Amino acid sequence: MKTKELRNLSKEELLQKERTLKEELFKLNMQRYGARVEKPHMFSLVKRDIARIKTILNEKKEKLNG
Numbered sequence: 001m002k003t004k005e006l007r008n009l010s011k012e013e014l015l016q017k018e019r020t021l022k023e024e025l026f027k028l029n030m031q032r033y034g035a036r037v038e039k040p041h042m043f044s045l046v047k048r049d050i051a052r053i054k055t056i057l058n059e060k061k062e063k064l065n066g
Contacts, residue, residue, distance in 0.1 A: 006056050018053045021046050 006014065025046045031037045 003052055003056070006052055011057065011060060014053050014057055018050060018057075021050050021053070025050070 006017075009017070025043070028037065028042055028046065037043075
């Protein structure tokens with residue numbers, strides 16, 4: 001997901017998106033330990049998207065406080 005798209009979302013939408021990405025990462029980890037992972041590149045993509053969302057949430061928080 002692009003950063004510009006994420007910046008246009010509200011705080012609640014970002015939190016919901018983060019939750020779904022964390023669930024997806026959990027499922028990928030379960031595949032890793034249970035069987036073969038079909039798309040191993042998804043680990044880094046999902047982690048990167050979670051980091052982007054956290055960064056944008058932090059920026060919005062700082063913007064409101066400062």
